[in-house]
Amino acid sequence: MRLIANYISLLRIFLAIMMLFVRPLSGPFFIIFVACQITDVLDGYAARKTHTTSKLGDNLDSIGDFIMILVLIIVLYPVIKLTIRIIIWVFIIAIIKIISMIVIFIKYKTFEMLHTYGNKFTGFILFAFIISLAFVQSNMIMYIVCTIASIxxxxxxxxxxxxxxLQINRKSIIGVIKIERKNISSR
Incomplete structure (x- = not known):
């Protein structure tokens, strides 16, 4: 029972990889995609409810997020008509995320990704965007997704x-400002 959250994360990684083997935007694709999103929510919930949060669990969640995004780029790139501007924008977002991971590695000697409200909202918007692809393809929606992901x-x-x-569950930049102000005033 204490490893259930990690098993859920591993299931998400497996499901994400399975999307490589189904036709993009097909029924099986959307079923697997939704299952991935459900397991993404469930792993953290299970870890908190069973008081089994761990560094391994956090890393599995981050690895699952990374694999999911990578698979989505691989399978959706050929079927979504992206402009050069959007491709460059996605590349810049990826560079910012990589720099962020490098900063964490240099400062704290670990691999982590933060669980901010912004990252959670971006994940939700990306989920909604991919579901919307079943009905419409619009560059305007991609601009919205890229704007939110950039922020x-x-x-x-x-x-x-x-x-x-390092606090991987830091909710926003506002928390950093408050803590750093407190640290400065206590010196």
Missing amino acids: SASEELLINLFSSE
Whole structure:
């Protein structure tokens, strides 16, 4: 029972990889995609409810997120008509996220991704976007997704640059500002 959250994360990784073997935007694709999203919510919930949160669980969740995004890019790129501007924008977002991971590695000697409200909202918007592909393909929706993802990735990078300690469950940059102000005033 104490490893249930980790098993759920591993299931999400397996399901994400399974999307490589089904036709994009087909019924099986959407079923697997929704199952991945459900397991993404359930792993954290199960870990908190069973008081079994762990570094391994956090890493499995982050790895699952990374694999999911990578698989979605691989399978959806050929079927979504992206403009050069959007492709460049997605590439810039990826660079910001990679720089953020490098900052964490340099400062804290670990691999982590933050669980901010911005990242959670970006995940929800990305989920809604992919579901919307069953009905309509619009570059306007991609601009909205990229805008939200840019803000979220930039916030995460700023948190990592200016935090004096790693807190993967930090909710926003506002928390960093409050803590750093408190640290400065206590010196």
